[in-house]
Amino acid sequence: MKLKILSAVFLTALTVSLAGCSAGAGTDEAATTGADTSLSSVTDAGVLTVGTEGTYRPFTFHEGGSGALTGYDVEVIEAVAAELGVKAKFEETQWDGIFAGLEAGRFDVIANQVTATPERVEKYDFSTPYTVSTGVIVVKSDNTSITSFESLAGKTTAQSLTSNWNTLATESGANVQAVEGWAQSVALVEQGRVDATVNDNLTFLDYQKQTGAAGLKVAANTDEKSASSFAFVKGSTELTDAVDAALAKLAAAGTLTSISEKYFGSDVSK
Secondary structure, three states: OOOOOOOOOOOOOOOOOOOOOOOOHHHHHHHHHHHHHHHHHHHHEEEEEEEEEEEOOOOEEEHHHHHOOOOHHHHHHHHHHHHHHEEEEEEOOOHHHHHHHHHHHOOEEEEEEOOOOHHHOOOOEEOOOEEEEEEEEEEOOOOOOOOOOOHHOOEEEEEEEHHHHHHHHHOOOOOOEEEEHHHHHHHHHHHHOOEEEEEEHHHHHHHHHHHOOEEEEEEEEEEEEOOOOOEEEEOHHHHHHHHHHHHHHHHHHHHHHHHHHHHHHHOOOO
8 A cells, every 4th residue: 555645845045144053064165166064064063953843752852841852863863963973952943944944054954754755855865764664553452353454444544634644544445533633533443433543653652652552453554664864955965974874883783773662662763
């Protein structure tokens, strides 16, 4: 079953005057000489400036709403920065402006579960993926009638009408009951008021990690997988390559697996 990934990115022209920081340093030089200073500007300053939301649990959030910034993406990019021999500095911003901030040189990289869609690949550079997931059907543990997406035909699922998962459930023949989001949909499944809900496996794993998800199971996964990568300004080849090398070392050392299991109880890094 083919899963279509939708993206909504608002690109805004910004001009930001930056002095004494690594993000965007060397941009003018690169534009006039063709030199790629994306890595040297970071290593010279000793800082990798990272754009992130800070409100997207469990990837990038503040524990308790006001604690230190933490999350899966935060810890992965911090580990990458350490491999580069620099410190990660976070610039929190809303999703709608995050790519504009990257283009304006406010930060060197975006760490916020970014999917490398064809449209984005034309405009930005991307690291190798550090998160891999599938779509899943979540049902009650005693449900034996739903074992595939084809078996959703005629069944009732709870979905947000604006999500990709609603499209997938509808295309599978399900009758959809509209909800606002995951919390409502999973509650309806637990109460037996709907047969299932379709969502991202990461969402279910996080819920399972937080609550135990007693009485629930994954009935089926999509064949296709979605992946998230770090995003860079187009032409940041040296920095992108260095981050890829760091991710490879962290994967080989088991660090990515450890961070994954901390937040999801499972390895979602590959």
